[in-house]
Amino acid sequence: MSSTGVIVAGGASRRMGQDKALLQVAGQTQLERTQSILRAAGCEQIIVSRNGEGFIADKIADRGPLGGLLSVLPHCKHQTLVLVPIDMPMLTSEALQFLLEQGPPSYFVKSRMPCVLPNTPSLRDYLTLQLCDDTGDRSVLGMLNWLNAQAREWPYSYQLQNTNTPQQWQRALSFLGEQ
16 A cells, blocks of 8 residues: 655654754664654655755644644645654554554554544545634544544554653663663
C-alpha cells in the first residue's frame, strides 16, 4: 500500500527546553531517526510539518498536530497517511508496518499517534472546520473518533511513549542503552 509519512515536529518544545527534533538518538537527530523508520516501514513519501526552512509550516498557528496535518495535506501524494509525532525515540518501523497493515483509519490502544489515516477531502474539511473555529475539537482523539478509527493492540507499548521533558528523554535513552 502506497503511503505518505507525516512527521509533526512543529511544537515549541517548552517542557523539553530544547528542540525535540534535534535531540540525538544513536548518532542521528530524532528527526532523521523518525524519517528512517518511516522509510523502513514502507512510506514512499515523507513530509515534515515544522516551522522552519525546508519544511511545511503551519498555515494556522498554534493548532497542534492537527494544524500540522492540515498544512501538509496538499503536499501528500498518497491516499494513506502515517501520522507520527517527533517525540517517540523508542518507536520502531515494525510498529508502523503493523499499523499500516491494519489500514486506515487505525491507531494504537495506548497512544493516539502514530496513526494511519485516509487522505480524503472529507478529512481536510473536518480539520478546517475544527481548527478555524475557536470552539472546534483540536484533539487527535476527536479526529480519530470522527473517522471511526480502530484502536489496535501492540504488545510493545513502551515503544509508544512520548518524551516531553528532559527526565522522560533520559529514561528513554537509558532504556535504549544510550546512556
